[in-house]
Amino acid sequence: MNTLIAIIGLGVLCLLFEIFELRKAIVPVTILGLLAVLGLDASEFNAPEAYYNNMIIVTKFSSAFSGLFIILTIFLVALGHKFYENQPSKISDFIAIKVFLLAGAVAMVSFGNLAMFFLGIEVLSIALYILAASSRLSLKSNEAGLKYFLMGSFASGIILFGICLIYGAMGTFDVTEISEMSRSAELPVWFPIGIALVTIGMFFKIAAVPFHFWAPDVYEGAPALTTALMSTLAKVVAIATLYKLITVMNAEISEGFQHVIVIISMASMTVGNIMALRQVNVKRMLAFSGISHAGFMIMTLLSTTNAAGTLLYYTSAYALAGIAAFSVILYVCKNTENEDVTNFHGLGKTNPLLAAILTAALLSMAGIPIFAGFFAKMVLFTQTIQAGFIALVIVAVINSIISVGYYFKLILAMYTKEPNETRTGTPVVIYAVAVVAIVLNIALGMFPSLVLDLLAS
């Protein structure tokens, strides 16, 4: 709870700095503030407590994921320093929106009441709509913002409808009460329908097939930094929230629901990967790669009793690799019109360090040892086989092989093609973010127990 209040306070502080003409201090102060919030969050880790009539319930699960969100936000805010240097007058807005977005994210994983859950999701989504359209003079960015807004509000509507049905069935918004009632033998028919509608809405936010159509266009059109945010932070928040919703509200997950999860998971991986093979725009490619990763993450919903640690590990590995990859993309595509693969030609010669970082990030996403992505997949597969879904694991393995195809397209472009332009300038912030993110990723790969055991009961 203190974490949430502190984050909102930090967002307000950002706006105040604008008034007092302290724009230069905004980014460093926000980063320091977020680090302090991270400490606060860590202090709450071992002190589970419920606030305001169970509106917010702080648990190990919520503190661990909040910690991940805060770390990701720190990276994204740090990257903003360079990204918004041409728009100094608006930097406070951009940073404050990101901090408020974080507040929504934290509310989403620590809700104890469906009203709070919906509040969180709206705070997060509206911030995202604004950020997607934040490149005001770019047609593509406007298109992305509008598309995302239309589709997103539709999904929010479905979620709200689902919540209403759940309320109709159970007579309460409180998830603990709902959970207790769901144990009873006779469930009203509205309850599973409500759960299904909420799940569909969340699948939309995660961009799982067949609710994924917005993702490639929005990812491509939105400014690169917003794409980074959507493909790392927003996706991780949505899957963590869905996991919490499913595990907290239902005592038992029905077999039919599991079948649906298996099908959506298989479809997401396969469609995402096959579409990614054909892309030339790197942002679009990562959008499809994100869809396929969503398919992997959904697999955790099949073993709800003990998959929280696995999900935390998978999302951390994926998001850290994503941050590292996007910081390189921000550097390479700073002055280019698009983010095509051709821009990456010869990066291995012109900037070996960043090329190595992008290679490492892509290898992690492909699931090659010693990067964290490998253990993420390994643990996920272990758990899914334990739950008895070996066919799903085999599809996932085949998809891992397909994914190598497009990740390596980028690696090949960096190392085998001749450079087509010289890039000058070494933005320290981008280097720092990329190096720290990839080092964290490799550290997670070397010592997976650090994260995997965090949520073990």
Next chain:
Amino acid sequence: MNVSLILIILLVGAFATYIAGDKLASKVALFFGIAALGCSVVLLNHFNLGENISFLSQWINQPHVSFSLNADGLSMAMVLLTAALTPIIIFTSFGTEHKNAKAFYALILFMSFAMVGTFLAADGLLYYIFWELSLIPIYFIALIWGNGDAEERKKAVVKFFIYTLAGSLFMLVAFIYLYQKAGSFLIEDLYKLNLSATEQLWIFLAFFLAYAIKIPIIPFHTWQANVYQKAPAVGTMLLSGIMLKMGLYSVIRWQLPIAPLAAKEYMNIFIALGIAGVIYGSIVALRQKDLKKLLAYSSLAHVGLIAAGTYTLTIDGLRGAVLQMIAHGFVVVGLFFVSEIIYRRYATGTIAEMGGIRTQSPKFASMFMILVLASVALPTTFNFVGEFTVLYSLSQINVWFAILGGTTIILGAYYMLKMYQQVMLGETNTKAFADVSLNEGLALVLIIALLFFFGLYPKPITDLITPSLENIIKVINRA
């Protein structure tokens, strides 16, 4: 003192080489390669005195994975092979200029590190990690420093990578399945499992996919010839000298003891696949116009015979296979080095553009001849010992296997001598061919000396590997 020391030396060596810079890189790499060799010889001494040089430490709690390195005779033999070949391979590349040499030599040492890890790992997941890790350096070595047209090379190398990765991912699924059954990835726990015949068959096949692609056994060999041709000499030596032995070693260490029922049931099929590789490789080698491709197919034929030997499940078959793995490792590195020496002078790999080299360079000609004879298993060379032990074990299973497998020697002699004739003999070549330099000669003499020494006196190696192979046979026959 334990075996993790070799790994540490090689890993530190890789970083030190990168830091040393382009000029010093090759020498630093050679130094660490020799240090690792020295270290493994010392460890061998400790091992022979009966000391425990294994290493075990907890790594991941959930799932249960330990950092377990186990050294028995078989592992030590393979580690020694890697540790001996690494400095030789580094030394052979002294005559070639490499762009970005620091990265090149660092990758060689890193690859050596991963391969030694594969040979030592006694925990399934750790083994899998080392196995995959060895793929990344060779991918970059072949991609960045390779020969020929960049687009074609890219295709060949990416195909190789995806092929091998695809195979090993199924092995990972098999390991995860075994973990569910045993509750641990440790090899001794996996050995104790009593799986049903169906389970064993699937696990056997998943392992087979990984190893058949790596070794390669037909029909999974299609990546091989192109990658061998396109990779730089060093990459080809690493691939053919050591990396494909990883596959053969793994058959003996993991596949056969974990799924013995399947191995016994379908033994004949897999021996037949190996022998088919022998005949197919030899016939295709006859028709090759490129020297490196010819050597690649000849290598396919030889490893086919080794694979057939491992699947006989007899002590002679396994012993012969291991001996031949080591012998083949040295001879194939020598032969690819010979092709590199010619490439340095003529800048071509096409056999038709060579010829008449012998009169200009008598020393080179005689060393090349010895390597050719060793590769066709001339008595007194190490290859003879290995190949005949394998053929003997095949004859115990079915005499036809031995007869068909024996064609490797007849056909091998035919295409190797024909190749030698076309490359070295004939009218004196108009293009000048300088005789071997001191460095080149030293490397070749070293390889030849080792081949003859162990050909005449293979006892140290057989004594080293036999006890551990007997243990493995015991595990195979446990049910």
